[in-house]
Amino acid sequence: MGVTIKQIAADLNLAVSTVSKALRDSYEISPETKARVFEYASRLNYVPNLYASSLKRRRSGNIAVVLPEVADSFFSSAIDGIEEVAQARGYHVMVYLTHEDVGREQSIVQAFRNGRVDGVLMSVVANEATRDHLVELDSRDMPLVFFDRVCEGIRSAQVVTDDFESGRKATQHLIDRGSKRLAFLSLAGDLAIIRQRQEGYLQALRDNGLDEQTNPVVCCTHTEADNLPLIRHLLQGKHRPDGIVGSVEKVATQTYTVCHELNLSIPAQVRVVGFSHLQIAGLLNPSLTTITQPAFEMGKAAATLLFRSLEKQVDVRGEKITISSVLVARQSTA
Amino acid sequence: MGVTIKQIAADLNLAVSTVSKALRDSYEISPETKARVFEYASRLNYVPNLYASSLKRRRSGNIAVVLPEVADSFFSSAIDGIEEVAQARGYHVMVYLTHEDVGREQSIVQAFRNGRVDGVLMSVVANEATRDHLVELDSRDMPLVFFDRVCEGIRSAQVVTDDFESGRKATQHLIDRGSKRLAFLSLAGDLAIIRQRQEGYLQALRDNGLDEQTNPVVCCTHTEADNLPLIRHLLQGKHRPDGIVGSVEKVATQTYTVCHELNLSIPAQVRVVGFSHLQIAGLLNPSLTTITQPAFEMGKAAATLLFRSLEKQVDVRGEKITISSVLVARQSTA
DNA sequence: GTGAAAGCGCTAACAA
DNA sequence: TTGTTAGCGCTTTCAC
Numbered sequence: 001m002g003v004t005i006k007q008i009a010a011d012l013n014l015a016v017s018t019v020s021k022a023l024r025d026s027y028e029i030s031p032e033t034k035a036r037v038f039e040y041a042s043r044l045n046y047v048p049n050l051y052a053s054s055l056k057r058r059r060s061g062n063i064a065v066v067l068p069e070v071a072d073s074f075f076s077s078a079i080d081g082i083e084e085v086a087q088a089r090g091y092h093v094m095v096y097l098t099h100e101d102v103g104r105e106q107s108i109v110q111a112f113r114n115g116r117v118d119g120v121l122m123s124v125v126a127n128e129a130t131r132d133h134l135v136e137l138d139s140r141d142m143p144l145v146f147f148d149r150v151c152e153g154i155r156s157a158q159v160v161t162d163d164f165e166s167g168r169k170a171t172q173h174l175i176d177r178g179s180k181r182l183a184f185l186s187l188a189g190d191l192a193i194i195r196q197r198q199e200g201y202l203q204a205l206r207d208n209g210l211d212e213q214t215n216p217v218v219c220c221t222h223t224e225a226d227n228l229p230l231i232r233h234l235l236q237g238k239h240r241p242d243g244i245v246g247s248v249e250k251v252a253t254q255t256y257t258v259c260h261e262l263n264l265s266i267p268a269q270v271r272v273v274g275f276s277h278l279q280i281a282g283l284l285n286p287s288l289t290t291i292t293q294p295a296f297e298m299g300k301a302a303a304t305l306l307f308r309s310l311e312k313q314v315d316v317r318g319e320k321i322t323i324s325s326v327l328v329a330r331q332s333t334a
Numbered sequence: 335m336g337v338t339i340k341q342i343a344a345d346l347n348l349a350v351s352t353v354s355k356a357l358r359d360s361y362e363i364s365p366e367t368k369a370r371v372f373e374y375a376s377r378l379n380y381v382p383n384l385y386a387s388s389l390k391r392r393r394s395g396n397i398a399v400v401l402p403e404v405a406d407s408f409f410s411s412a413i414d415g416i417e418e419v420a421q422a423r424g425y426h427v428m429v430y431l432t433h434e435d436v437g438r439e440q441s442i443v444q445a446f447r448n449g450r451v452d453g454v455l456m457s458v459v460a461n462e463a464t465r466d467h468l469v470e471l472d473s474r475d476m477p478l479v480f481f482d483r484v485c486e487g488i489r490s491a492q493v494v495t496d497d498f499e500s501g502r503k504a505t506q507h508l509i510d511r512g513s514k515r516l517a518f519l520s521l522a523g524d525l526a527i528i529r530q531r532q533e534g535y536l537q538a539l540r541d542n543g544l545d546e547q548t549n550p551v552v553c554c555t556h557t558e559a560d561n562l563p564l565i566r567h568l569l570q571g572k573h574r575p576d577g578i579v580g581s582v583e584k585v586a587t588q589t590y591t592v593c594h595e596l597n598l599s600i601p602a603q604v605r606v607v608g609f610s611h612l613q614i615a616g617l618l619n620p621s622l623t624t625i626t627q628p629a630f631e632m633g634k635a636a637a638t639l640l641f642r643s644l645e646k647q648v649d650v651r652g653e654k655i656t657i658s659s660v661l662v663a664r665q666s667t668a
Numbered sequence: 669g670t671g672a673a674a675g676c677g678c679t680a681a682c683a684a
Numbered sequence: 685t686t687g688t689t690a691g692c693g694c695t696t697t698c699a700c
Contacts, residue, residue, distance in 0.1 A: 002447075004693060015671040020695060030669060050448040051394075052693035055385040055676050062428070069414070071613070076410045080403070083431045087438075092450065094396070095429045097417050104421070113336075114384040116426065256617045279405070280612075283590045285619030338677060349687040354679060364685060386677035389692050 003046045012040055023048070054115075063306060064117040066096045066108055068125055068149070072249060074277040074295045075123070078147065081299025082121060089307055091118075100125045100189075100222050106133040112142060119143035119306045121299075124151045126189025126222065138317075143309040145316070147302040148293075152192050157309070157316040159302040159323070163193045166291045166325045167200025168207075170245050170273045173289070175208050177333050179243025179271050182215040183234060185251040188222070197247050197275065214239065220251045227251060231258045235270065243333075246274035252288065260285075271333040275325075286331035294323045337380045346374055357382070388449075397640060398451040400430045400442055402459055402483070406583060408611040408629045409457070412481065415633025416455060423641055425452075434459045434523075434556050440467040446476060453477035453640045455633075458485045460523025460556065472651075477643040479650070481636040482627075486526050491643070491650040493636040493657070497527045500625045500659045501534025502541075504579050504607045507623070509542050511667050513577025513605050516549040517568060519585040522556070531581050531609065548573065554585045561585060565592045569604065577667075580608035586622065594619075605667040609659075620665035628657045 005023070009016045014033070022029045022037035023046075029037075054060055065082055067075050079095065086093045094117060098105040105125050110133060112120060120142055124134070126149075134151050138144055147159040167184075174182060184201040187194045198217055205215055218234055220227045231254055234241065246252030252274025256266070264270050266286055273289040281288040301321050309316040339357070343350040348367070356363045356371035357380075363371075388394050399416055401409050413429065420427045428451060432439040439459050444467060446454060454476055458468070460483070468485050472478055481493040501518075508516060518535040521528045532551060539549055552568055554561045565588055568575065580586030586608025593600050600606055600620055607623040615622040635655050643650040 006693075016694080017672075017696075018670055020693095021670090024695085028669065033669080047447040049389070049693050050450050051385045051389040052676090053695075055383070055389055055678090055693085056695050058676085060385075070404070070410045070417075071407070071414055073405070076404045079429065080405055080431065083404075083429065087430070087442075092445075093429050095413065095417060095427050097414065097421070108421075111426075113381040116384050253614050253617060256614075260617070278614075280587050280590075280614075280618070283587060283594070283618050284614070285617060285621070287619070340677075350678080351680075351688075352686055354677095355686090358679090362685065367685080383677050386692090387679075389677085389694090390679045392692085 002049070003041075003044045004049070005046075008037065008041055008044065008046060012036060058115065059118050060116055061090065062092045062094055062117045063303070064094045064096060064112060064120045066098060066105065066120060066122040068098050068100050068123060070095070070097060073279065074148070074249065074293055077277055077295035078123075078299035078302075081296040081301075082303040085300050085303035085307065091307070098125050100127065102127060102129050106130075109133045109137050112137065113140070119145075119310050121145050121147060121302050121306055122151075123147055123149035124191075126187060126191050126194075128190060143306055143316070145302045145306045145309075147298050149191055149193060155317050157305050157318070158320045159298050159305065160193065160320070161293050161298065161325045162322055163196035164200040164203070166275070166327070167197035167245070167247075168204045169200070169327050170275075170291050171201045171204035172207070173273060173327060173329065173333060174243035174245065174271050175204065175210075177243075177267070177271060179241075181239065181241045182210070182243045182245065183241040184215075184217045184245045184247065185231070185255065186217050186219045186247050187251070188219055194247050197245075201245055215241070220254075222250075224250075224254060227254045228258060231255055232262065235259065235262060235264060240270070242269065243271045244273070246272065246276075249274060249276040249278060252276055256284065256288070266332050267334050273327075273333055281328070282330060284332075286334075289330045289333040290328050291325045292328050293325045297323050336383075337375075337378045338383070339380075342371065342375055342378065342380060346370060392449070393452050394450055395424065396426045396428055396451045397637070398428045398430060398446060398454045400432060400439065400454060400456040402432050402434050402457060404429070404431060407613065408482070408583065408627055411611055411629035412457075412633035412636075415630040416637040419634050419637035419641065425641070432459050434461065436461060436463045440464075443467045443471050446471065447474070453479070453644050455479050455481060455636050455640055456485075457481055457483035458525075460521060460525050460528075462524060477640055477650070479636045479640045479643075481632050483525055483527055489651050491639050491652070492654045493632050493639065494527065494654070495627050495632065495659045496656055497530035498534040498537070500609070500661070501531035501579070501581075502538045503534070503661050504609075504625050505535045505538035506541070507607060507661060507663065507667060508577035508579065508605050509538065509544075511577075511601070511605055513575075515573065515575045516544070516577045516579065517575040518551045518579045518581065519565070519589065520551050520553045520581050521585070522553055528581050531579075535579055549575070554588075556584075558584070558588060561588045562592060565589055566596065569593065569596060569598060574604070576603065577605045578607070580606065580610075583608060583610040583612060586610055586624075590618065590622070600666050601668050607661075607667055615662070616664060618666075620668075623664045623667040624662050625659045626662050627659045631657050
């Protein structure tokens, strides 16, 4: 085992309490004693036992980040932002992946009951069959901040982007560029952000006198194997759309895959715009017009909000931060 | 506070030790007592205090993953693999980003001295000014597995891909497709994997009677702002290479950026092959020929190795797992 | 200014 | 089979 306070105390002919206080720089201890203790402790390479102090102080110094996946550029950038803020504050980041499975989300969240983490940052699964586990987490006063994929029905802090407006803007952009027949590639489940992007799409349709029948919302899933046939069918149908809004990165790139396969020219035959955080959107064939989400900033904002709650003991429930996305026009909608 | 064993013991007229053993399903306890305890504990929603048991058992149930960055598809897939194995075994994953800064790597690793994590998975920074912190970590018997970016000089477990052979294969591929004048985009620092990829490149040159002078190794950095001018210079020079090997994903995509900018046609004027794990390599303009690294599998293998060391108390130091990369030929080298 | 002592909640000898 | 007891290493009254 490592060096303990007890050992230092013995060696220095002091009481453990004195050493403890000295190490925490208490005003009660004389400068001389402090100096002696510090010097000796560092000479012995003393490292306080995390579990002993956590047991007493009831905090771990860890925060959890719960995500559907990490192989999506939005989420990996968000982690980046979160980790940056956490590291600066001396917190440690635990990462959990749900893979869109409520069951996993539940057991992950339930494991937080033992104090392993002091707070939670979360983007929920798309298919929330139940949100009891989240309600429970919140009700046991675990500081909780949702980012991007928020959970409705829980009055907890949120960091989101302007999804409605972004959906509207993306759609209007297609119309402005000349698309006459649109489609919105939605995502199965019940995500507020997807619903809002979709509402934005529908709003833009109305704004331009277009109807929902000929400009459909197509519900995609989380598995490529499902989506490719779906998109293929859409693009091979009699009434092929000439403008597509992808509600998440995945469906946008899948649209590319199908267009390449069917030899459909983007943008000549089909314009494509997608919600995405891809660094290399500009290198795609053709370069992809994106609604670029402020992933890194959202991560930072969410973490900052969480730490405010943790350290200042403030109740941040109900706070909502919205950071705007930016439409970056590229070749796919030229 | 939550319910404690003590409380359960009192309510049930049992000793705390009896309850403790019952909850851990010890053979010493009668089925009836166990049943009573379990039933009562779950009725009270008992959750064991993590810090109390960690203090006793001297293990945290956490592992650390230390990475240069997460916004690279290789590393995010590796995390995916690691997290999958960890979740299956009931471990928790802490993620730390070094951003290629040895200083950060040092302080991160030093923070592991207090027992917060039971083991470490790591891909080191490129510029290891010092590796004392790693030596120290290893010498205090912290189970440690390097993956991809291993640290030489520390006899610890490793999971890598066949870098030399991949470098050779990539280069030979360019030559086979007709490239006459090559360049290898290396990476500043002192990474073993980069050196080996480079050795593979040089081997292929020799195999084909090509010399190093006209087929240079160009040393790139980690910042795009440095690399773009460098690559631009290379591709604008009198002796423009017509075949480029990118030693990491970043430099391959940066080569694309420059080619687009200079209106150089890939592959007609320059063929490009890159080490990469990009899902969408096939959608780039043109689709990118990749040495596809088994990122997910490497993450899984590294985590599995670590858990073997943690749970079986085996010393895995010196074990080395090599998983092959695959060359996927696409348009960029047609 | 320093020290003694009582826990934090749990585990594991050892005793009964 | 169950209970007693002594800690794990640290923090925190409270007494000196």
